[in-house]
Amino acid sequence: MAGDDVKLLGSWASPFSERVQVGLKLKGVSYNFADLDISPGKPKSPELLLYNPAYKKIPVLLHHGQPIAESLVILEFVDDQWAGEGPSLLPKDPYQRALARFWAKFFDDKCILPLWMSLWTEGEKQKGLMAEAKANLSIIEGELEGKKFFGGEEIGFVDIAVICILYWIDVVQEAVGVSVLDSERHPAACRWMKDLLGAGGAVNGLLPPREKLRAYFEGNKEGFRARMNALYG
Ligand SMILES: N[C@@H](CCC(=O)N[C@@H](CS)C(=O)NCC(=O)O)C(=O)O
Structure with missing residues (x-):
């Protein structure tokens, strides 16, 4: 401030x-x-x-x-x-706070790598990663059941942690011609993502434009594929 x-x-x-x-x-x-x-x-x-x-x-x-x-x-x-400025990202209640940290960590530890590497691999390896991504993301989706946001009625810590990654996955999958995230496999996540990103949504207009991001990953896709496989393949 x-x-x-x-x-x-x-x-x-x-x-x-x-x-x-x-x-x-x-x-x-x-x-x-x-x-x-x-x-x-x-x-x-x-x-x-x-x-x-x-x-x-x-x-x-x-x-x-x-x-x-x-x-x-x-x-x-x-x-x-900046407590007191804008919305609280983490809940005040210690137990709810711990749960928010738990789900953000679970998402980072168990969902990001299989989702991301599904985009840069092929064949049996890719199939295994997609199955792992689906199973772990379904657990995260269970957390959304009956709720508007992971945090309840307001956007919070877990929503921010997850939306940034899923938005990237959604755009990059288009850039590389792979499908790992869709409403058939991940209905709750896709519904929640649409609400957040759409007109009037809590992150509408805050993330980089889809076209710009897609063009960047499309233009650098061979470099990313080589680097990702060297790091995590
Ligand atoms: N766990 C880290 C991950 C950060 C991360 O992976 N950053 C990437 C960019 S998306 C990076 O700095 N990559 C450059 C590199 O590895 O050389 C976090 O949550 O901040």
Whole structure:
């Protein structure tokens, strides 16, 4: 807020960086955005290596020059630092708070890699990853049953964590010509995603335009395929 010095090292093309941007925007916090080029083959920025030597990954938030890394950790920091500004991202009740952290962690640990790697693999390997993604995402979907948002009536921590990734998966699957996320396999997630992104939705207009993102991944698809298989294949 006024007097705060907030800088985000990120990339417009990163869903993890986007989680932080959505959190800051919902809270109404002004920030400077350093849009780093994380395309495959590009050297890492010295600023990133300086502030996140442990993981060497974006996003990194600098608050008065103090670095914080890891998107979920940053989101929690944003919620605490600007408590009282905009909506609370995490529930106040300790048990509900713990549950929100649990589901965000489960999504990160069990859903992201099989969803993402389904896009960059083929044959039996891809089939196995798709089955794993479907099984784990169905568990997450169970959490949405009878609710508008993961957080209940208002958008919260888990919604932000999940929407950024699923939006990317939805766009990138189009760019690479693979289908891993659809309303037949994941009806609750697709319904929830449509509500959030559509006219009047809580993140409508906050995420990068679909066409821009699709073109970026389409243009870099061979580089991403090689890099993802080298890292996780
Ligand atoms: N667990 C991390 C993941 C961050 C991450 O994977 N960042 C990617 C961009 S999407 C990155 O920095 N990639 C650059 C690289 O690995 O060289 C978080 O939640 O912040």
